Amino acid sequence: MNNLLEIKNLYKNYQTISEEIIVLKNINFKLKRGELLALVGPSGIGKSTLLSIISGLEKPSKGVIKKNKDLIISYMLQDNSLMPFLNVLDNCSLGLKIKNKYNKESKKEIINMLNKYGLKDYIYSYPDELSGGQKQRVSLVRALSVNPDLLLLDEPFSKLDYKTKLDISYDVRNILKKENKSMIMVTHDIEEAINICDRVIVLSKNNNSIKSVYEIDYERNIGDKTNDKFLEYYNRIWRDLDG
Ligand SMILES: Nc1ncnc2c1ncn2[C@@H]1O[C@H](COP(=O)(O)OP(=O)(O)OP(=O)(O)O)[C@@H](O)[C@H]1O
Ligand SMILES: [Mg+2]
Known part of the structure; x- marks a missing residue:
């Protein structure tokens, strides 16, 4: 099809x-x-x-x-639904962990994406410590992480x-x-x-x-x-x- x-x-x-x-x-x-x-x-x-x-x-x-x-299918909800008790990296790797597909390589890919989207210094931060735009970028990385x-x-x-917004739009279109x-x-x-x-x-x-x-x-x-x-x-x- x-x-x-x-x-x-x-x-x-x-x-x-x-x-x-x-x-x-x-x-x-x-x-x-x-x-x-x-x-x-x-x-x-x-x-x-x-x-x-x-x-x-x-x-x-x-x-x-x-x-x-x-x-x-990967779904990034409107009011992002990051888990408050997990740090940024754990939030982004949750999907792969559930599927039993989290390994050294996927961890590296997630960290690379977080770096690329300006979240280098927030990898071990918790959602409460992030701005609205930072949370959106984490949610995007989380959605992309399972390779949907x-x-x-x-x-x-x-x-x-x-x-x-322009930079990320350009990047997301290119990746997809x-x-x-x-x-x-x-x-x-x-x-x-x-x-x-x-x-x-x-x-x-x-x-x-x-x-x-x-x-x-x-x-x-x-x-x-x-x-x-x-x-x-x-x-x-x-x-x-x-x-
Ligand atoms: N669980 C629900 N029970 C009753 N009404 C609901 C429920 N979920 C959504 N609605 C209603 O359905 C309509 C559409 O909601 P929806 O959130 O899909 O709109 P939207 O187009 O995404 O709006 P926005 O641009 O503001 O995000 C609204 O009138 C909303 O109140
Ligand atoms: Mg809506």
């Missing part, structure tokens, strides 16, 4: 004491192996819910998700300064492309979506469904906001979100 994932007629409702909330309605899309996909849309539309459903943490109310049984086929990232760079990995990333940042991803799906509040889909195909130069194609994508996505 060339598609890593296929979502068909997916619906999600939540039942609260007083009402039924419709979160997602008739969502359909496919994800190819090696494809990097961004999900954008207003707050409360159901982006995190959709990632949780894809990860298997939540069940859809209706619809089908087709995915390979032995697909390794599919990476699910929920607003992974929202707390990073602009320059760090080089290894032909796939990703679905939720973001409110249109620039980030265009910089990193091959396709952007816009979710609309009007009908809780997909409003538009953009194939992002141009000569990328991350950080360059003067490129005509970049501006065209940006303006079209912005208009869709606005309207």
